[in-house]
Amino acid sequence: MHTDLLTLQHWLSPGFPLGAFAYSHGLETAIARGWVRCGESLRDWLEPLLADGSGRADAVLVSLGWQAEDDAGLDQVDATARAFAASAERLMEADLQGVAFCKTVREIWGFDLPDMVLPVALGRAARLAGLPLEQTSAMYLHAFAANLTSAAIRLVPLGQTEGQAALAALTPLCARIASETAEAGVEDLYSNAFLSDVAALAHETLQPRIFRS
Template structure:
């Protein structure tokens, strides 16, 4: 696949129009706003920076790299291992359910394209959206670095759009946050890709508390 087509496929994977339901989750932000932990754009930026360095930098991106390499090497066993590792590191029932629901939605899309339906791969692909992105990235010859940055920007954009509804702040502030927070993504990615297996894993206590409390929050805009 030529580089132009690979870029177009990456934009498709990173698009908020990808039917995996990402816009329906706040990943703890809704409770954080309710509790007064996040009250303005500055507080939102600090909240997201912590997740960028911990979750994205020490879990999602290193695992994306391992899942991608497993696809390139046709190693379904390694792919299954890292898919389960990712799920095990989602700290709450809400986050694990989101991971599975996103994965199932993307797997159904793959079914519609008649891709990745071999039994050795299909069950693992249902576990996470990250696995489906890795599989399609390898299949479509999207370079790993570009795939990871596309995934990171999509994650950041989804969080900012949730912030617009919840904090709230306006579209000008939203675009400024995307610009400023996005500047840190390449350096975080460099660090993430250099990690060894025994350095993987995230842990943010306030995020876990916020996600757990969201389940019983009286009024919710986002799924729990």
């Protein structure tokens, strides 16, 4: 049995110690303001986030991390990712999860993986492990959407079936974006999901709140 898929599933599973469950990526604000209140509106929120927002941007960063040929290039990608973060909480989310990912991968797989933001670190780790880029990006995007779906199930609240139906509908989109960004350059880095960015900014002062972002 080929282990590529199993390794990616391991890295991107809810059980991998990233603390991903603590972050809503601004979704908590959207729910508090009534923008997301059912399975349909959750899908309407996640679809542009993946297609034209930070989901696609992260897929580009995974690709750039995978493509980097040396430490200097990797450092430049990580610096670009940090500069691109739309809010302090978005940067914290990517940074702390990246540090946790790198620490665990260094200790278990023995890779030379300096601390980086999560999507860049995942791309680099996948390259070091000989894992295919498109599959890595697709599974990253699906895990990203799954984490936000889990947050919505708890916060809206949604029934499990309604939440999982929204996630299943987005699965082909994750695969398409991974394919579209496989040969991306830094010039392909953008985000047009402005309401999501506003929600992330507003979350910094949201009270009460459960999530860190």
